[in-house]
Amino acid sequence: MPTNKSVSKAPITQFVNCRILRDHKLQREDLWVREGRILDPEKLFFDEEGYADQRVDCEGLIIAPGFIDVQINGGYGIDFSQATSNVRGGVALVAKKILEHGVTSFLPTLVTSPPNIYHKVLTEVKVQSGGVEGAGVLGCHLEGPFISLEKKGAHPEQYLRSFQSGGMLDLIETYGTLDNVAMVTLAPELPNSEKVVRELAQRGITVSLGHSVANLSQAEEAVQNGASFITHLFNAMLPFHHRDPGIVGLLTSDQVPQDRTVFYGMIADGIHTNSAALRIAHRAHPTGLVLVTDAITAMGLPPGRHTLGQQVIEIQGLHAYVAGTKTLSGSIATMDMCVRHFKQASGCSVEQALEAASLHPAQLLGISRCKGTLDYGADADLVLLDDALNVRATYIAGQEVWRK
Amino acid sequence: MRLVILEDYDLASEWAAKYIRNRIIQFKPSADRYFTLGLPTGSTPFGCYKKLIEFYKNGDLSFKYVKTFNMDEYVGLPRAHPESYHSYMWNNFFKHIDIDPANASILDGNITDLEAECEAFEKKITEAGGIDLFVGGIGPDGHIAFNEPGSSLVSRTRVKTLAKDTIVANARFFGNDLSKVPTMALTVGVGTVMDAREVMILITGAHKAFALYKAIEEGVNHMWTVSAFQQHPRTIFVCDEDATLELRVKTVKYFKGLMHVHNRLVDPVLSIKDQ
Numbered sequence: 001m002p003t004n005k006s007v008s009k010a011p012i013t014q015f016v017n018c019r020i021l022r023d024h025k026l027q028r029e030d031l032w033v034r035e036g037r038i039l040d041p042e043k044l045f046f047d048e049e050g051y052a053d054q055r056v057d058c059e060g061l062i063i064a065p066g067f068i069d070v071q072i073n074g075g076y077g078i079d080f081s082q083a084t085s086n087v088r089g090g091v092a093l094v095a096k097k098i099l100e101h102g103v104t105s106f107l108p109t110l111v112t113s114p115p116n117i118y119h120k121v122l123t124e125v126k127v128q129s130g131g132v133e134g135a136g137v138l139g140c141h142l143e144g145p146f147i148s149l150e151k152k153g154a155h156p157e158q159y160l161r162s163f164q165s166g167g168m169l170d171l172i173e174t175y176g177t178l179d180n181v182a183m184v185t186l187a188p189e190l191p192n193s194e195k196v197v198r199e200l201a202q203r204g205i206t207v208s209l210g211h212s213v214a215n216l217s218q219a220e221e222a223v224q225n226g227a228s229f230i231t232h233l234f235n236a237m238l239p240f241h242h243r244d245p246g247i248v249g250l251l252t253s254d255q256v257p258q259d260r261t262v263f264y265g266m267i268a269d270g271i272h273t274n275s276a277a278l279r280i281a282h283r284a285h286p287t288g289l290v291l292v293t294d295a296i297t298a299m300g301l302p303p304g305r306h307t308l309g310q311q312v313i314e315i316q317g318l319h320a321y322v323a324g325t326k327t328l329s330g331s332i333a334t335m336d337m338c339v340r341h342f343k344q345a346s347g348c349s350v351e352q353a354l355e356a357a358s359l360h361p362a363q364l365l366g367i368s369r370c371k372g373t374l375d376y377g378a379d380a381d382l383v384l385l386d387d388a389l390n391v392r393a394t395y396i397a398g399q400e401v402w403r404k
Numbered sequence: 405m406r407l408v409i410l411e412d413y414d415l416a417s418e419w420a421a422k423y424i425r426n427r428i429i430q431f432k433p434s435a436d437r438y439f440t441l442g443l444p445t446g447s448t449p450f451g452c453y454k455k456l457i458e459f460y461k462n463g464d465l466s467f468k469y470v471k472t473f474n475m476d477e478y479v480g481l482p483r484a485h486p487e488s489y490h491s492y493m494w495n496n497f498f499k500h501i502d503i504d505p506a507n508a509s510i511l512d513g514n515i516t517d518l519e520a521e522c523e524a525f526e527k528k529i530t531e532a533g534g535i536d537l538f539v540g541g542i543g544p545d546g547h548i549a550f551n552e553p554g555s556s557l558v559s560r561t562r563v564k565t566l567a568k569d570t571i572v573a574n575a576r577f578f579g580n581d582l583s584k585v586p587t588m589a590l591t592v593g594v595g596t597v598m599d600a601r602e603v604m605i606l607i608t609g610a611h612k613a614f615a616l617y618k619a620i621e622e623g624v625n626h627m628w629t630v631s632a633f634q635q636h637p638r639t640i641f642v643c644d645e646d647a648t649l650e651l652r653v654k655t656v657k658y659f660k661g662l663m664h665v666h667n668r669l670v671d672p673v674l675s676i677k678d679q
Contacts (some may be wrong), residue, residue, distance in 0.1 A: 041494075041499060042484065042490070042491070042499070043484070045494060045498060045499070045505045045508070046483065046490055046494070046505070046510075048505075049504075049505035049506040050505065051504070051505060140408075225629070317493045
């Protein structure tokens with residue numbers, strides 16, 4: 001058929017024989033892509049009298065928006081918190097490998113580190129679009145060092161800091177720059193945190209509460225100042241108490257401004273959170289749940305000892321401990337494993353499980369118009385899965401970047 | 405006329421779809437000679453469209469060399485609105501088949517010069533060589549397309565204000581809120597459809613029975629515009645049992661007795677696989 005496309009001569013791909021996640025439901029619809037974005041086929045038909053140049057037969061698979069991992073510390077031997085001679089190469093390696101897990105965008109995460117690490121790494125790791133070379137970097141997640149001593153978890157004590165110079169000054173001194181920073185995890189009970197939270201939020205940087213002994217009021221105040229995320233709910237914070245639920249109470253707090261949602265990260269690897277606790281959180285606040293891997297260097301590597309930040313960790317099966325202790329040091333589950341485990345443990349629908357890894361993190365980061373959805377105009381970052389939610393293929397900007 | 409009576413909605417839809425399929429395949433359309441089809445919207449033809457899609461998916465029918473002209477479209481309703489006739493045709497037909505988008509014509513109800521749009525549509529039909537088969541439905545008030553009671557039986561494509569009956573009938577698609585239903589539409593005229601070489605009217609359901617009675621057992625009357633087809637040389641009415649409830653027993657018996665003749669039109673059913 002002769003082409004008559006008036007808007008663009010770029011080739012159009014039509015994914016057929018698939019079920020797509022749209023409007024919170026899996027629907028039997030074709031997915032159309034042009035110039036890296038989801039295309040409205042009805043407009044194409046009537047306005048441009050256009051049609052597809054090539055068809056991809058998905059053989060009945062599910063197409064979901066590509067997963068977004070907002071907390072990943074490294075993997076495959078790479079540790080984002082280490083200032084190696086090839087920081088960019090390390091990020092690129094992980095970015096490439098996580099395509100196999102359906103992750104199309106991520107936030108390289110740095111645990112508490114000395115200033116020189118931040119200064120080095122943050123100048124090397126830039127926001128960049130994904131593609132055949134790997135998942136896109138949306139910015140860095142700085143988890144620390146402005147966190148609580150008692151809840152440091154696996155973070156090195158000697159590099160913890162406070163807002164002694166008033167707040168932002170400490171931040172700039174420590175990090176060196178806020179360019180390419182997408183998220184900061186901090187403990188809101190630290191004096192002078194309010195100004196920091198407000199300033200970061202204003203700059204469009206997501207503020208997350210974590211590694212903290214804050215009570216509910218302190219957490220609520222932080223949310224009112226702009227905080228919108230909770231770093232790995234339940235872990236590294238005060239346990240839920242019925243007279244002071246602490247940070248966990250944010251899930252059902254009535255002090256959260258009307259137009260805002262508090263999101264919370266969950267490591268659904270079957271280890272970091274008991275399934276019953278996962279279900280309590282999910283049932284209390286299903287639309288805020290964001291699946292994260294919190295994956296560490298050892299993810300993707302065989303059992304044994306490996307480095308994370310300034311410490312050594314040990315792998316035993318699916319568990320990763322601070323060497324010589326029983327303190328969990330991070331997870332080695334992959335994002336698709338988390339999606340499967342979350343669905344199985346919570347009993348949620350396929351749609352909810354997929355949205356927890358795509359739509360919700362996109363909403364958290366304020367990018368849900370172009371990421372985390374298959375709405376017309378959004379970036380065509382896709383993950384093709386079978387009914388058991390195993391990843392079969394990954395696409396970025398409409399281009400196949402991995403196939404099983 | 406031929407009055408083809410099938411037992412229920414599904415059988416009527418299937419018969420109609422087979423008929424359309426055979427007409428297209430017999431015509432042997434090609435790049436130099438397109439088959440032109442007039443098309444309706446609404447709940448009546450829904451089953452017929454599903455069947456046609458099935459035929460395409462099975463490889464028995466192709467719409468590559470078919471040009472379509474829809475009967476009508478609301479005025480002022482955004483084209484992307486789920487109740488626009490563009491949306492109906494895209495979701496229920498076009499997106500599932502292999503028609504060339506350039507060959508699917510639907511009136512544009514959002515254009516500034518509506519009269520010019522209507523004239524252009526008539527011209528487009530003429531340039532396509534006229535309509536080979538115009539498929540239509542019937543409203544409860546006996547209207548064809550949006551040719552409401554009182555429409556001239558020789559009318560052409562134009563803007564029409566919808567009758568109260570029609571607005572009420574359509575309210576169910578607009579959340580039962582009468583204020584949300586469009587009040588005007590562009591429609592092909594009775595004369596436009598009469599110009600087609602063949603006309604097929606689909607009528608199913610007891611609520612259409614009275615209109616069918618008025619259309620074929622009473623006189624030609626502009627209050628029941630489908631009655632105009634009594635003066636067309638080749639019209640087929642395809643209906644289910646329920647739609648015949650207001651007809652004379654004699655009429656129904658006569659045409660049922662002819663079913664073996666009518667069925668030769670759809671049996672054997674042709675396929676492009678055999679060409």
